[in-house]
Amino acid sequence: MTAEVRRNTLPVRNPRTGEIDYHITPPTADEVAAITARQREAQKDWAAAPIEHRAAVLRKWAEEIDKNRKAIVKAESTDTGRYRIPSEGPDGVIWSIRGWADSAPEIVKKAMLEGTSSTVPHVRYRSQLKPYPLLGVISPWNFPMMLSAIDAVPALMAGSAAIIKPSEVTPRFVEPLMETIQKVPELAKVLTYVVGGGETGQAVIDNVDIVCFTGSVATGRKVAEACARRFIPVFLELGGKDPVIVTENADVDRAADAVLRGSVYATGQICYSIERVYVQEKIHDAFVDKLVKKAEQIELNYPDIHNGHIGPFIFAKQAGIVDEQIDDAVKHGAQVRTGGKSQNLGGGLYMRPTVLTGVTHDMKVMRDETFGPVIPVIKYQTKDDAVKLANDTEFGLSGAVIAGSEEEALELGQQIDAGGISLQDTTLTISILRDAEKTSFNLSGMGGSRMGPASILRFFRKKALMTNTKPPSDMRNIRELPAA
Numbered sequence: 001m002t003a004e005v006r007r008n009t010l011p012v013r014n015p016r017t018g019e020i021d022y023h024i025t026p027p028t029a030d031e032v033a034a035i036t037a038r039q040r041e042a043q044k045d046w047a048a049a050p051i052e053h054r055a056a057v058l059r060k061w062a063e064e065i066d067k068n069r070k071a072i073v074k075a076e077s078t079d080t081g082r083y084r085i086p087s088e089g090p091d092g093v094i095w096s097i098r099g100w101a102d103s104a105p106e107i108v109k110k111a112m113l114e115g116t117s118s119t120v121p122h123v124r125y126r127s128q129l130k131p132y133p134l135l136g137v138i139s140p141w142n143f144p145m146m147l148s149a150i151d152a153v154p155a156l157m158a159g160s161a162a163i164i165k166p167s168e169v170t171p172r173f174v175e176p177l178m179e180t181i182q183k184v185p186e187l188a189k190v191l192t193y194v195v196g197g198g199e200t201g202q203a204v205i206d207n208v209d210i211v212c213f214t215g216s217v218a219t220g221r222k223v224a225e226a227c228a229r230r231f232i233p234v235f236l237e238l239g240g241k242d243p244v245i246v247t248e249n250a251d252v253d254r255a256a257d258a259v260l261r262g263s264v265y266a267t268g269q270i271c272y273s274i275e276r277v278y279v280q281e282k283i284h285d286a287f288v289d290k291l292v293k294k295a296e297q298i299e300l301n302y303p304d305i306h307n308g309h310i311g312p313f314i315f316a317k318q319a320g321i322v323d324e325q326i327d328d329a330v331k332h333g334a335q336v337r338t339g340g341k342s343q344n345l346g347g348g349l350y351m352r353p354t355v356l357t358g359v360t361h362d363m364k365v366m367r368d369e370t371f372g373p374v375i376p377v378i379k380y381q382t383k384d385d386a387v388k389l390a391n392d393t394e395f396g397l398s399g400a401v402i403a404g405s406e407e408e409a410l411e412l413g414q415q416i417d418a419g420g421i422s423l424q425d426t427t428l429t430i431s432i433l434r435d436a437e438k439t440s441f442n443l444s445g446m447g448g449s450r451m452g453p454a455s456i457l458r459f460f461r462k463k464a465l466m467t468n469t470k471p472p473s474d475m476r477n478i479r480e481l482p483a484a
C-alpha cells in the first residue's frame with residue numbers, strides 16, 4: 001500500500017462492536033472523471049438498444065444478485081448491525097428490477113405523444129425521449145443497498161448509465177454487489193459504484209448529467225447548490241418529521257400497534273418513520289397506556305443478532321443526536337414513560353423504544369428529525385387542532401391518520417401537507433413504489449416523484465419534433481398592422 005493510498009483510506013465502524021474493522025479507499029477526482037468518461041462512451045450503445053433489451057440485461061443482473069445473496073446479506077448485515085432487513089434487501093432490488101422490466105416499456109410508450117396541434121392544425125408533432133447520459137446517485141446509510149438502487153434501476157431502464165456513491169458509513173455491501181454487476185458485462189459498462197465520503201460525492205456531481213440524492217437536509221442543500229452551479233437537474237429525498245393523527249373513534253389497540261411499528265421499525269432509522277403522535281384527548285390516556293405496554297415488549301437484538309426486534313444505531317453520532325433531543329425534552333418538562341437514553345452494549349449503541357408525553361412544539365424532539373426509536377405523544381381537542389399541529393413543521397415527507405373509518409381518516413389525510421399519507425396504518429409508502437406518485441413538501445425534498453410512472457420519466461429529456469404539413473408562411477406576407 002503506498003503512502004498516498006493510506007492517506008486516502010477511510011475507516012468504517014462496525015455498529016455492533018464499535019470497532020473499526022473495515023476500510024475503504026475512495027477514488028481520486030481524476031479517477032472518477034476517467035470512470036465516468038468510459039461510462040459515457042458505453043451509454044451510447046446502451047441507449048440505442050431497444051428498451052426490451054435493457055430489461056433483459058437487467059433481469060440477468062437480478063439473477064446474479066439472487067445467486068450472490070448470501071455474501072450481500074452478510075456484508076449489509078455487518079454494515080447495519082441487523083439481520084432481518086438486510087436479508088430482505090436483495091429481494092427489494094430484484095423485485096424493483098423485475099417490476100420495472102415488466103412495466104417500463106409500456107410507460108415509455110405512453111409518454112411518446114404524437115398528433116396534430118390544437119392551435120395550429122396543419123402542424124403535426126411527435127415526441128422523442130432522450131435519456132440523460134449519466135445519472136449520479138448519492139445515497140445514505142439507513143437502507144444501504146435499497147436506497148442506492150432505487151433510482152438507478154429505472155434510470156438504467158430509461159437508457160442512462162449510472163454511477164452510485166453510497167454512504168461511507170455502510171460501504172461493505174458494495175464489494176459483493178459489484179461482483180454481481182461484473183457477471184453481466186454489458187451492464188458493468190454502464191453501472192458502477194464508487195466508495196467514499198463527501199468529496200467523492202462532489203466528484204460524482206462534477207461529472208454527471210443528473211443527480212438523485214437521498215440523505216440529510218444540510219447535505220441535500222449543498223448537493224442542490226452544486227447541481228445548480230452546473231445547471232443539471234437534481235432530485236432530493238430528504239428527512240421527515242412525520243406526524244400521525246389518532247382520532248377519538250380509532251381502535252386504540254390497533255392504533256398503538258401501528259404507531260409503535262411505524263416509530264421503532266429499523267430502530268426508527270427510516271426517513272418516513274412516525275416521529276410525532278397526536279391523539280384525541282378522550283382516548284389519549286388509554287392509548288399511551290397501551291403504547292407503553294406494547295413498547296416494553298420490544299426487545300433489543302443484543303447479544304444475538306438473530307433474536308429480538310430492533311438493532312443498534314448504525315451511525316454512532318446519531319445516538320448522540322437522539323439522546324440530546326430526549327435531554328432537551330425532559331429539561332423542558334416532558335415525561336419519559338418508558339425507554340430512555342441510548343446504552344452501550346458490547347460496543348454497539350442501542351436504545352429501547354422511548355415514549356414521551358408532556359411534549360410541546362418548542363422542543364427539539366418535535367421539530368428536528370430524530371431518526372431513532374422515540375415516540376413523543378401530544379393530546380389534541382378538535383380535528384382542526386390536530387391538522388394544525390401536524391402541519392406545524394419544516395418537513396413534509398409523509399404522515400398518517402388512524403380513525404374510526406377510512407372515510408374519516410381520508411378527510412384528515414387530505415389536509416396534511418406531506419407527500420405520502422397512510423390511512424388506518426402508518427409507513428405504507430414503500431408499497432406504492434411503482435404505482436402511485438408522490439412529491440415531498442417543504443424541506444423534505446425537491447423534484448419529481450421517485451415513485452410511480454413519473455419515476456422513470458425523470459431520466460428523459462423530452463423533445464418535440466414538429467412538421468408543417470402546409471407550405472411555410474411567406475415572411476413577405478407577415479406585415480405590420482395599421483394602428484387599431
Ligand code: TXE
Nearest residue numbers: 139140141166167197198201202215216219238239271369
Ligand atoms: O446523511 P448525509 P447522513 C438524515 C438523518 C441523519 C442525517 C445524516 O436525519 O441524521 O440525514 O445522515 C454524501 N457532496 N437521513 O450522514 O450526511 C454522504 O457521503 C456530495 C435521512 O447519512 O446527508 C452520503 O453518501 N455528497 C435520510 C450522502 O451524502 C455528500 C436517510 C448522505 O449523507 C456531501 C439517512 C457533499 N458535500 C439520513 N457530503 C432519508 N431521508 O432517507 C456528504 N455527502
